[in-house]
Amino acid sequence: MEGWPAESAQRLAKARALRAHDVDPYPTRFERRQTFTEIIAAHGGKSLEELEAASQAVQIAGRVMLKRPMGKASFATLSDGEARLQVYLRLDDLGERAYRLFEDLVDLGDFIGVAGTVMRTRKGELSVQARTLTFLSKALLPPPEKWHGLQDVEARYRQRYVDLVANPEVRKVFVKRSAMVSEMRRFLDVRGYVEVETPMMQPIPGGALARPFKTHHNALGIDLYLRIAPELYLKRLVVGGMERVYEINRNFRNEGISSMHNPEFTMLEFYTAYFDCRDVMAITEELVAAAAHRALGEGLAATYKGRGISFDRPFKRVRMTQAVADVAEEQGWGIDEAGIADPVGLADWLRSAPRPSKVTPGSKDFEMFSLEISWAKHGGLSHGNRVAQLFEVFVERRWDPETTRLWEPTFVVDYPVDISPLAKVHPDRPSVADRFELFAAGMEIANGFSELNDPLEQRQRFLDQIGRREKGDEEAHLMDEDYVRALGHGLPPTGGCGVGIDRLAMILTDSPSIRDVILFPHMRPER
């Protein structure tokens, strides 16, 4: 009890007093016969007289949220997590002993069970009039303030159990998230996809460009990495004939924490043999719309950060170069999409672009200037990387609801091959990958492509990545010989996609921070 408030000693004394009266403060079970939701559904519409005539017996249990003792009668508001229900306790109904036990030894936060009849008070509130009272569990710590709840952000994340009790809307967020995920499972299951689980600990962390967490296996004497993506394992399964597979599970990335990033986050990845990028886009659109409609109610649009966002199909589509060109036009940069798409044209434009004589932080000039420094630092980037960075800095990073161009669900297509080491090149254009990303509310929600299945080309892509790693790119891919060997056995034409569950949940629950949709977000340890 080190560090517990003084009130805990009083509550502990009450637990002892219960034992002195032969009442176990922590009994084993209770036969709860109705939830509050069931009682409200069954009797919520009945009048005082109807309830009195029916004399409906119920047996309920819950946590004491409010207590209103009035001498020889009391009201208590119980919560069963999902709903609240008032209980009316009278000395005449319960008897001296049980009534005194309630008045003297039941605290806010304790669990009690009540058998009684459904009634309505004079003021009209549906209640249960108690005939018997069963003590169910003693809370030694006091609950937060009954009106304001638990406000302290840090305490809410660290002690989510208190947050859930004190702030009922928190539960709704996670129930909605659950509905969204279960709809995704249903969607895939009915289309013949098999849900699988692949290694969380991997000897070679692959499938994404990110820094991994490292751990060690003592018995094997080897280092392992927490996975940054399941991708390479899922495609091995397609090689093995599992033509439709998916996994919904955690990825771990050893990067910064922000309102959009948690070190562990949940991803859906699904792979479909004989699909290409366009097929994947179509089914992703259907999947995301179905999940959104399940969470929001059919046809309802989400409201995120005060701005509406519709998940009705079809979603918008834009080429990456086009998205950059739109900004260029808006800003009067004097370059069009053809220029951006052309390596020479873009290079010329960058060379001839007026250099900022006075660089103001936050301005376009400043961001261009920062990009130049960044490009110089990395020994000059490929054309694809330049386009991708322009997109990232001038389109993607602008995720403010007012100015973002990626608010409504939007597929960005034609990603440069350079940043897509696991994707096939576009059938008609060798410089872009057959790949898309889905954005909504300015955030990247999904990423899909035609999977590269030529083992020799894949090995060469890995070698290119290794070259970057040697130049200091810690996020570049590592060589995965076993994956190349798997491709050597033949991967059918396959389309795959990853969907960020947390970010989609943020949008559908109007949560400004990813921590609001993760029950136990990562924090520094308390001291």
Next chain:
RNA sequence: GGGCCGUUAGCUCAGUGGUAGAGCGCCUGCCUUUUAAGCAGGGUGUCGUGGGUUCGAUCCCCACACGGCCUACCA
């Protein structure tokens, strides 16, 4: 990594270079249909931690810790 803000009772929050404040909770008493029940009485505390300035610091200064927001990194 940088900037700004915060940290006071169990909770929500005021506040002052000189004995620490409110509401809720809690404790005592009254009250048999209340609604954040009410009435009367009671203040329960390492003012985040460590150092400094001062006769005296919760307050001013420095460092640190934790948190929030912004920003950077993430090629």
